[in-house]
Amino acid sequence: MIATAWAILRKDIQIELRTKESVPAMALFSVTVFVLFHFGLQRNALAGDLAAGVLWVTLILATVLAVNRLFVTEREQGGIDGLLLAPIDRTAVFLAKAAALFLYLVLLELIAVPAFGLLLLEPDLIKPLPTLILLLLLADVGLASVGALVSAMAVETRARDLIVPLLLLPLLVPVAIAGAEATEPLFSGNQAAHGLGKWVGLLGLYDMVFLLVSIAVFDFLLED
Amino acid sequence: MTDASAAPVVEVEGLERRYGERAALTGVSFKLGEGQTLGLFGPNGAGKSTLLRVLATLLRPHEGTVRVLDATLPDEAWKARGRVGYVGHEPLLYRELSGRENLVFHARLHRVPEPRVDELIEAVGMQRRAHDPVRELSRGMVQRLSAARALLHDPPLLLLDEPYSGLDPAARELLDPLIGKPSGRTRVLVSHDIESGAAESDIALGLRAGKQVAFGNPDPAELRGLFQ
Numbered sequence: 233m234i235a236t237a238w239a240i241l242r243k244d245i246q247i248e249l250r251t252k253e254s255v256p257a258m259a260l261f262s263v264t265v266f267v268l269f270h271f272g273l274q275r276n277a278l279a280g281d282l283a284a285g286v287l288w289v290t291l292i293l294a295t296v297l298a299v300n301r302l303f304v305t306e307r308e309q310g311g312i313d314g315l316l317l318a319p320i321d322r323t324a325v326f327l328a329k330a331a332a333l334f335l336y337l338v339l340l341e342l343i344a345v346p347a348f349g350l351l352l353l354e355p356d357l358i359k360p361l362p363t364l365i366l367l368l369l370l371a372d373v374g375l376a377s378v379g380a381l382v383s384a385m386a387v388e389t390r391a392r393d394l395i396v397p398l399l400l401l402p403l404l405v406p407v408a409i410a411g412a413e414a415t416e417p418l419f420s421g422n423q424a425a426h427g428l429g430k431w432v433g434l435l436g437l438y439d440m441v442f443l444l445v446s447i448a449v450f451d452f453l454l455e456d
Numbered sequence: 457m458t459d460a461s462a463a464p465v466v467e468v469e470g471l472e473r474r475y476g477e478r479a480a481l482t483g484v485s486f487k488l489g490e491g492q493t494l495g496l497f498g499p500n501g502a503g504k505s506t507l508l509r510v511l512a513t514l515l516r517p518h519e520g521t522v523r524v525l526d527a528t529l530p531d532e533a534w535k536a537r538g539r540v541g542y543v544g545h546e547p548l549l550y551r552e553l554s555g556r557e558n559l560v561f562h563a564r565l566h567r568v569p570e571p572r573v574d575e576l577i578e579a580v581g582m583q584r585r586a587h588d589p590v591r592e593l594s595r596g597m598v599q600r601l602s603a604a605r606a607l608l609h610d611p612p613l614l615l616l617d618e619p620y621s622g623l624d625p626a627a628r629e630l631l632d633p634l635i636g637k638p639s640g641r642t643r644v645l646v647s648h649d650i651e652s653g654a655a656e657s658d659i660a661l662g663l664r665a666g667k668q669v670a671f672g673n674p675d676p677a678e679l680r681g682l683f684q
Contacts, residue, residue, distance in 0.1 A: 239564035243550070243557075250552045250589075305550060313514055314548040314605075318565035319538030456516045 233321045240315070240328035245335070247305055254301050255339045258294040262344035265290045266351045277354035284415035287348050291341065291368075292375070292404050298336045299379040300396050302329055303387035312387075316454060326380055326450040330443075333383075334376035341368050353419065360418035363428070367414050370435040371407050377442040378403050384453045403442075410434040465490050465525060465613055465642040466511060472519035473506055480506045481666045484520070488659070490612075493643040495657030497650065497670075497679045502663040504646045505545065508615045511644060512542045525613055538566055541606035541614045543635070547598045548605060551591035555582055555601045558590060559608065566609040576604040581630050595622035603635050614643045620652075650679045 248254055269286050270276070278286060306312040315325055345364070349357035357364075378400065386395040414431035466488040473481040481503045488494045496504045509515040511524055513533040521528070527535035542548075549558045559573040577586045580600040590598060599622045606614065619635055620628050632638060637656050647653030654660060654674035662670030662682045670678060 236565060239561060243553070243561050246557065247550060247552045305552075309546075309548075309550050311548065311550055313542075313544065313546065314562060315565070316514055317512060317537060317540065317542055317548075318562070319534070320565055456514065 233324045233327070236320045236324035237327040237331065240325060241331050244305070244328065244332040248332075248336070254298045255336050257301075258297050258336065258340045259343040261297055262290050262294045262340065263347050263351075265293065266344075266348055270351055278352050278419075279354040280420040281412070281416045283353055283355075283419040284412040286352065287345075287415065288408050288411040290348075291337075291344065291371075292401070292408055294340055294344070295333075295337065295375050295379060295404070296397050296400060298333055298340075299383045299400055300386075300393060302333055302380060302383035307387050312454075322451045322454050323447055325454065326384070326446055329383065330376040330380040330446070333379045334372050337372040337375055338369075341372075355419055355421045360415075363418055364415065367411060367432070367435070370432065370439060371411050373439040374407050374435065374442055375404065377439065377446045381442070381446040381450065381453070384450065406434065406438050410438070463526065464488055464523075465492075466494070466644065467523040468511075468520065469522075470520035471507075471510065471517050471522055473503075473510055473515060474518050479666050481510070481663075484661075484663070484668045486659070486661055486668075486671060488642060488644065490642055491640055492658040493637060493645055493656055495653045495660045495674055496644060496646045496663065497653060497660055497682055498663035499683050501665070502682075503666040504663055505617055506666075507663070508542070508544065508617050508644060508646060512540055512544075512615050513537055514542075538609060539611050539613065541609070541611035541635075541641075543599075543602050543606045543615070543619045544617045547590070547602035549590045549598065549601055552589055554587045554589055555593065555597075555604075556586040558601065559604060562605050563608050568608050572608060576607060579630075579634060580604045581627070596624060596627050599623055600627055600631065603631050607634055612642060614639075614641050616643060617646045618648065619645070620647075620649075650676050654679060 306315065382396060382400045385399065386392045389395050410431040414428055464487040469485045471481055471484040472479065484507060486494065496507060498504055506515065510517050510522060513529060513536055516530040524536045525539050527533065529536065556573060556577060559576065560570060563570060563573050577583055580603060582597065582600055585593060585597060603619060614635055616635060623631065645653065645656055654676045657674040660670065660672065660674035660679060661668060662679060664682055670682065
């Protein structure tokens with residue numbers, strides 16, 4: 233199964249490197265949103281809960297763009313039939329798609345977080361960075377699991393662009409809450425982040441639940 | 457070529473398939489022995505492609521019995537997957553990848569060693585353009601690669617939906633030993649060309665509006681009546 237997932241992931245990365253459809257769009261979207269907040273809030277710099285909220289909501293909205301595109305190559309180029317005709321464990325398709333989304337999110341954050349630090353964040357980004365990286369990676373696992381699941385559900389629908397945000401965003405509310413709550417002390421200059429363990433635990437639990445649920449139901453989603 | 461005592465490769469009895477409320481196939485029944493070719497004939501929307509997709513395990517039958525390569529569908533679809541070669545309307549190739557990259561990808565899914573890819577690229581005469589992105593290839597070239605993809609795992613059953621469309625006579629000659637009657641494989645063939653389709657078939661099945669209206673020896677005169 234791992235070899236099959238790797239083959240699908242490698243193919244997705246090859247296509248993304250050639251089309252540049254997902255990661256550049258997500259990065260450009262995030263930077264644009266930061267600029268909009270900069271002018272919309274009429275503030276040069278943000279800190280505390282406002283900064284945490286802006287960062288997490290922007291990253292979650294950028295995720296929607298990638299989720300919309302995740303299965304599109306399969307649908308538009310008939311690849312899904314190719315996958316369904318092959319004697320493979322369909323969980324491998326989920327693992328590959330979730331891994332691709334995870335990778336896109338990490339690449340997005342490599343651009344968006346420094347941009348956020350430069351454009352909007354008042355406190356220094358360097359000090360809280362290790363903890364922020366841990367939080368982002370934990371959140372990315374959950375975003376990737378739920379994103380791959382929702383993308384597979386929506387791909388065969390005609391109103392995919394509408395269905396994805398409607399299904400995805402409510403499911404991502406716990407990530408937004410845990411991420412923003414855990415990040416708020418970091419952006420307030422409070423390094424002894426109070427209650428960080430609780431929110432890290434919540435993110436970990438969210439990841440585990442949605443990873444298991446996605447693996448359990450993914451086979452049925454691909455059935456006719 | 458056909459062993460009458462052997463179990464049929466494809467056995468369909470009372471097949472029904474619906475899209476929502478609309479019946480796409482009703483009361484379709486036939487048997488296909490090893491090495492035989494079943495020609496599927498009928499006007500557009502008759503249900504030919506739907507029947508092929510049911511046999512390929514891509515669509516579930518809603519009523520009736522369907523057995524493909526000793527697997528009862530849909531419950532044992534996993535047994536048939538990987539033993540069926542399917543050439544449909546879509547080539548099932550990624551446009552951004554080259555022909556060779558596409559075939560290597562499908563070879564990995566089917567656990568076929570890579571040398572088989574180069575063997576098939578040569579067999580379909582695509583050596584010179586094998587490294588070009590599929591989006592830059594002509595319809596006929598894509599069709600040749602699609603046939604190569606369907607043959608990668610050397611399937612005992614071929615399901616072919618207009619496999620020669622877009623091919624020039626030379627390309628058709630090239631593919632004939634691979635997917636044509638000389639291949640000796642069991643085939644289900646959809647063709648709108650009645651003369652050549654009938655010549656390729658051992659048995660003909662006529663469909664109209666999802667219903668089986670003809671079954672037996674392929675007689676071009678009778679088959680033409682399906683389109684009137």
